[in-house]
Amino acid sequence: MRTTGNLISALCLGPAVAFALMAAPAAKANPLDRWRVSCGAEAGAITRSGKDWTFKTSRNLCPGGIFKQRAELESDKIAPTQKGAYRFSTTLAITSASSETLTLFQIHDGRLGCGPPLMVRLGGDGRLFITGDYKVGDQPGENCIRDVLSASGKSAARLPRDGTAHKLEVIIDFDGQSGFRVFLYLDGTLQVTGAYRPGSDPRLWRSKQFYFKHGVYSQNVIPYTVTSRGMRVDKIRLNQ
Numbered sequence: 001m002r003t004t005g006n007l008i009s010a011l012c013l014g015p016a017v018a019f020a021l022m023a024a025p026a027a028k029a030n031p032l033d034r035w036r037v038s039c040g041a042e043a044g045a046i047t048r049s050g051k052d053w054t055f056k057t058s059r060n061l062c063p064g065g066i067f068k069q070r071a072e073l074e075s076d077k078i079a080p081t082q083k084g085a086y087r088f089s090t091t092l093a094i095t096s097a098s099s100e101t102l103t104l105f106q107i108h109d110g111r112l113g114c115g116p117p118l119m120v121r122l123g124g125d126g127r128l129f130i131t132g133d134y135k136v137g138d139q140p141g142e143n144c145i146r147d148v149l150s151a152s153g154k155s156a157a158r159l160p161r162d163g164t165a166h167k168l169e170v171i172i173d174f175d176g177q178s179g180f181r182v183f184l185y186l187d188g189t190l191q192v193t194g195a196y197r198p199g200s201d202p203r204l205w206r207s208k209q210f211y212f213k214h215g216v217y218s219q220n221v222i223p224y225t226v227t228s229r230g231m232r233v234d235k236i237r238l239n240q
Contacts, residue, residue, distance in 0.1 A: 018239040031076035032086055032212050033233040038062065038074040045071040046215070055216045055226040064112070069222065072106075072215030075233070080109070080207040083176030085238045087169060088212060090231040095163040096224035099124030103217040104226075105170055107180070107196075109207035111135050114144035117196045117207065118182060120170060126158030128184060132196050135205035145204075148196065155184070155191035165229070173238055178207045 037046055045058035053073070060070035088105060107118040115133035122128055130152055134145040159166055169185040179197040183190060198204040212233065216226050 030086075030233055030235060031078055032088075034076045035073040035214075038072040038213055038215070039070065041071045046073070051230050051232065053215075053228045053231060055224075055228070057221060057223055059221065060217075067217055067219050069216070069218045069220065072213050072217055074108070075212040077209040077211045078174075080174075080178040080210055081176050082210075083174055085171060085173040085236045087171045087234045087236050088214070088231075089167070089169045089234070090214070091165050091229040092159070092168050093163050093165045093227045093229075094122070094159065094161045094224065095226075096161045096222065098161075098222040098224065100218050100220055100222045102224075104168070104214065106213035106217070107132075107172065107210055108213055109205075109210055111205055111207075112140035113142050114205075115146070116213075117180075117210075118149065118172075120168075120184060122159055123154065125154075126160055127154040127156075128159060128186060128191060129154045130182060130184060130192055130194050132194075134198055136203050138205055149182075149194040152192050152194035155186055157186045157189060157191060159186060161224075171236070171238075174210070180210075 039062035041061060042058040045056050047054045055071040057069060058071040060068050062070060092104070101124060102122045103119045104122055105120040106116050108116040114135040115131060118130060118132045120128060120130055130149045131147050132149040134148055136143040136145065167187050171183040173181040179195070179199070181195045182193065184192040198206070214228065214231065216224060
């Protein structure tokens with residue numbers, strides 16, 4: 001691949017977003033591409049081989065909440081004032097007979113109560129959709145403005161649960177003011193877009209950090225196997 005400065009490649013992922021992939025100096029490793037198990041998991045629920053991860057059923061070992069199943073990774077954190085775009089990409093293969101809604105990717109900010117700013121979810125119909133909550137106030141609890149991203153709709157394409165491999169990409173463009181745009185792709189085609197923008201409303205929780213989560217998170221405990229191959233997060237430059 002031909003390289004010019006720190007520009008590795010210029011790619012077009014669809015009509016909405018063109019971007020350039022940028023090389024990060026070794027001394028400035030991307031914190032959103034450094035991962036650890038979130039809250040722990042039951043033995044054998046999360047295994048790794050290089051950049052390939054396998055997730056299987058585990059009780060949710062995180063405190064609080066109503067979701068009973070979690071086998072997730074979480075990244076290191078960035079400040080909400082950090083501006084710029086990142087692309088999360090992986091090849092997913094999901095095997096499950098259950099139609100339980102699965103959360104496959106999140107942006108979290110450490111809040112206690114309410115949903116996180118972003119959840120990428122797979123519905124029982126095989127379509128992907130995004131949700132997110134605004135949290136009102138800074139105290140723990142469920143004082144929330146729910147589903148602020150729900151108007152984005154569902155993907156036209158489906159992600160099946162038959163073990164076939166499909167490319168999932170989530171582009172996050174942070175605005176440096178505790179907000180971001182999101183672009184969701186499946187197999188190279190743009191499916192869903194949305195924006196999380198709490199703005200200057202003094203009622204709303206101001207995120208103190210952002211970090212990514214990836215794996216499987218569900219309200220009920222169900223049998224499944226999910227492989228995530230070649231997972232990575234790249235700093236990119238959007239051309240719009």
